[in-house]
Amino acid sequence: MKILICNVGSTSLKYRLLDMGDGERSLAWGKAERVGSEESTFAHDDLQGGRVRLTASFPTHREAIQEMLRCLEGVTPQEEIACVGFKVVHAKGVTGVQLLEEPVLQAMEAYNSVAPAHNPPYLAAIRLFAQLMPHTPLIGSFETGFHATMPPEAYLYSLPAELCREEGIRRYGFHGASHEYVSQWVAAAMGRSDLRLVSCHLGGSGSLCAVKDGRSIDTSLGFSLQCGVMHNNRIGDIDPFITFYLMEAKGMSPQEIKELYSKKSGFYGMSGGISNDLRDIEAAAAQGNQDAQNAVNSYAYQIKKYIGSYAAAMGGLDAIAFAGGIGENSAQVRQKALTGLEFLGVRLDPEKNAAPQPGDDLSQEGAPVRIYVVATNEELIVARKAAAWLEAHPDVRAGDR
Numbered sequence: 001m002k003i004l005i006c007n008v009g010s011t012s013l014k015y016r017l018l019d020m021g022d023g024e025r026s027l028a029w030g031k032a033e034r035v036g037s038e039e040s041t042f043a044h045d046d047l048q049g050g051r052v053r054l055t056a057s058f059p060t061h062r063e064a065i066q067e068m069l070r071c072l073e074g075v076t077p078q079e080e081i082a083c084v085g086f087k088v089v090h091a092k093g094v095t096g097v098q099l100l101e102e103p104v105l106q107a108m109e110a111y112n113s114v115a116p117a118h119n120p121p122y123l124a125a126i127r128l129f130a131q132l133m134p135h136t137p138l139i140g141s142f143e144t145g146f147h148a149t150m151p152p153e154a155y156l157y158s159l160p161a162e163l164c165r166e167e168g169i170r171r172y173g174f175h176g177a178s179h180e181y182v183s184q185w186v187a188a189a190m191g192r193s194d195l196r197l198v199s200c201h202l203g204g205s206g207s208l209c210a211v212k213d214g215r216s217i218d219t220s221l222g223f224s225l226q227c228g229v230m231h232n233n234r235i236g237d238i239d240p241f242i243t244f245y246l247m248e249a250k251g252m253s254p255q256e257i258k259e260l261y262s263k264k265s266g267f268y269g270m271s272g273g274i275s276n277d278l279r280d281i282e283a284a285a286a287q288g289n290q291d292a293q294n295a296v297n298s299y300a301y302q303i304k305k306y307i308g309s310y311a312a313a314m315g316g317l318d319a320i321a322f323a324g325g326i327g328e329n330s331a332q333v334r335q336k337a338l339t340g341l342e343f344l345g346v347r348l349d350p351e352k353n354a355a356p357q358p359g360d361d362l363s364q365e366g367a368p369v370r371i372y373v374v375a376t377n378e379e380l381i382v383a384r385k386a387a388a389w390l391e392a393h394p395d396v397r398a399g400d401r
């Protein structure tokens with residue numbers, strides 16, 4: 001079964017065609033960037049040696065999808081693509097794996113304001129796919145799905161129960177595909193599934209997840225992606241009354257505060273506007289910039305607190321795994337976050353931590369808690385889920401839509 005996985009950003013489209021029946025082999029992959037500009041870039045590679053590099057004007061995702069489909073024609077006929085799988089983010093009252101038809105798309109639309117950076121571009125792109133690949137099922141694996149196993153005490157907020165039920169206000173959690181991949185990887189590496197694991201997906205957007213016996217029991221993102229540990233330019237956990245204080249004392253409008261929290265906070269805001277990128281903040285911190293040092297130190301401290309609280313929630317700890325651009329690459333963040341957790345059995349080996357390869361165990365010989373760096377593979381999780389969904393729904397086949 002051949003499955004096309006597409007990752008949609010506000011100005012990008014990334015894709016990978018996988019042959020699930022042939023060792024989950026990648027047949028083709030590529031990306032369009034700067035979609036919406038005069039100088040969009042497009043790159044495609046495939047196993048048959050196909051290679052395309054071009055700069056063109058892609059005013060919308062439509063042109064990027066058309067270019068991708070042109071390139072894929074040389075790899076496999078469109079009717080052999082069993083489905084297109086999407087790592088969709090959030091929908092009101094809907095989670096798990098879903099056929100992306102109008103009711104589900106409308107449920108995503110209902111949470112556009114909760115996931116403003118993610119839902120609108122996905123919706124626009126999915127509707128274009130429906131036009132451009134009219135006979136191919138479009139399947140979404142929601143990022144909230146892995147966290148559906150959280151118990152009520154982890155997902156309920158202390159707001160009036162009726163209001164929460166009416167509006168679907170609760171902790172949902174995100175980065176489900178990554179946490180699922182990481183937890184499966186760690187279980188395979190340790191040869192056991194009865195694990196108390198903290199999975200740390202730390203990228204431009206970050207979350208931690210307490211995974212007990214392979215199931216999410218708590219996670220740091222909530223109703224939206226605007227909480228937990230800080231993100232590149234998005235805020236993490238704060239006191240909600242800061243919002244009202246800003247309205248009253250500074251006369252800020254809800255829109256201005258939304259912009260502040262979702263675009264001007266996190267590393268960017270805390271560092272005094274140095275950058276969205278942790279590498280730049282670490283460099284400025286090394287040169288003595290106090291705000292940059294505060295940003296790095298607070299970030300690591302927040303991670304440490306989540307690890308400690310999740311160890312408490314799980315009754316101990318067997319492993320910690322780091323994934324994402326920061327989790328894989330920032331030795332400093334790992335070291336600062338784990339220092340002080342020795343009382344839990346966490347003992348990081350400074351030499352192994354300095355420049356690890358994906359898959360390495362960074363813990364000291366004989367330490368009770370394993371510390372892994374994992375190259376996450378969200379596409380593979382989405383492809384497996386889409387394949388399983390299709391197998392369970394033999395009535396839905398390519399060509400039938």
Ligand code: ADP
Nearest residue numbers: 202203204205276277278279324325326329330
């Ligand atoms: P996204 O959430 O956008 O998918 P990534 O997982 O690609 O993000 O991670 C992006 C983040 O990883 C950026 O903040 C970047 O600074 C950080 N990063 C990448 N390489 C390094 C590195 N060598 N040291 C520190 N941070 C890094």
